[in-house]
Amino acid sequence: MGLAEASATxxxxxxxxxVSVALGGRKILDDVSFTIGAGEFTGLIxxxxxxxxxxxxVILGLQRATAGTVAxxxxxxxxxxxxxxYVPQKVLLDSDLPMRxxxxxxxxxxxxxxxxxxxxxxxxxxxxxMLHAVDADRFADARVGNLxxxxxxxxxxxxxxxxxxxxxxxxxxxxxxxxxSGQEIISLLARIATSQHVAVLLSAHEMNPLLPVMxxxxxxxxxxxxxGPADQVIQADVLSKLYGHHVDVLHVHGRVLVxxxxxxxxxxxxxxxxxxxxx
Ligand SMILES: Nc1ncnc2c1ncn2[C@@H]1O[C@H](COP(=O)(O)OP(=O)(O)OP(=O)(O)O)[C@@H](O)[C@H]1O
Ligand SMILES: [Mg+2]
Numbered sequence: 088m089g090l091a092e093a094s095a096t097x098x099x100x101x102x103x104x105x106v107s108v109a110l111g112g113r114k115i116l117d118d119v120s121f122t123i124g125a126g127e128f129t130g131l132i133x134x135x136x137x138x139x140x141x142x143x144x145v146i147l148g149l150q151r152a153t154a155g156t157v158a159x160x161x162x163x164x165x166x167x168x169x170x171x172x173y174v175p176q177k178v179l180l181d182s183d184l185p186m187r188x189x190x191x192x193x194x195x196x197x198x199x200x201x202x203x204x205x206x207x208x209x210x211x212x213x214x215x216x217m218l219h220a221v222d223a224d225r226f227a228d229a230r231v232g233n234l235x236x237x238x239x240x241x242x243x244x245x246x247x248x249x250x251x252x253x254x255x256x257x258x259x260x261x262x263x264x265x266x267x268s269g270q271e272i273i274s275l276l277a278r279i280a281t282s283q284h285v286a287v288l289l290s291a292h293e294m295n296p297l298l299p300v301m302x303x304x305x306x307x308x309x310x311x312x313x314x315g316p317a318d319q320v321i322q323a324d325v326l327s328k329l330y331g332h333h334v335d336v337l338h339v340h341g342r343v344l345v346x347x348x349x350x351x352x353x354x355x356x357x358x359x360x361x362x363x364x365x366x
Contacts (some may be wrong), residue, residue: 098161100125100254100286106155108141114310115141121305121314128280129296133307139290140176143256155361174248176258182232188242189214189227195246216244237268257289269296296343
């Protein structure tokens, strides 16, 4: 069997099929389907409240779907699947927390169990390597609560990667980071996706910083999804159908803006919708 044939028979890392979720009597996700191949970098893009976190929680098995299926590496996903690493949206690391960056990364090795015995030499070597992979050597011994947002993000990524998952889910890892730190995290993740052959699914409400590295986009709006290569999905006709009303896609100074039109045709409303990628 040639290389091409071999990879053609590999299962997708993630298959989401017809997933719907209702919460509090409201439909949050509506028939969401997409797949992610090995080592692919996928942006999960959508405005606040679109259902990004809910979808990631369904993939993790933390949120029950009312319909649909999720398969990880061709298998129905199970809770605490070691093939999936996760960096949640809000992680509060208190400055009093007596934990160094390297301790937090080590915790990722044992499925987040606390109170494990001291790491063996092999474990600490793996932790050291992972901290190096995310450019965190410099603050490996600092208290995590004292690190900046961008530094904490690196440590949390190392924590999620140390168990060698095939799929890494990150929920808005760029929120609260300045442009430069955000770009550093993105290129770090793109590098890791390639070198460690990890598929990355990263949620964000601002797509522009991701355009250079995204293989595919899953665009969520009103609980529905459109997926594919960014140049095919970020189109006025595709997104208008998704939003259920007319939106324009503008290309301005190398940036893509999704602009919600108003019902009465009085021109674009630049503030009504996230869409409006700023910054
Ligand atoms: N437990 C719940 N009960 C009822 N509604 C919920 C629950 N959890 C989330 N929701 C609603 O589901 C919708 C989607 O929420 P979700 O957190 O998935 O959005 P999001 O795309 O991650 O938004 P953000 O960009 O602000 O993080 C929101 O309207 C939210 O209020
Ligand atoms: Mg969210």
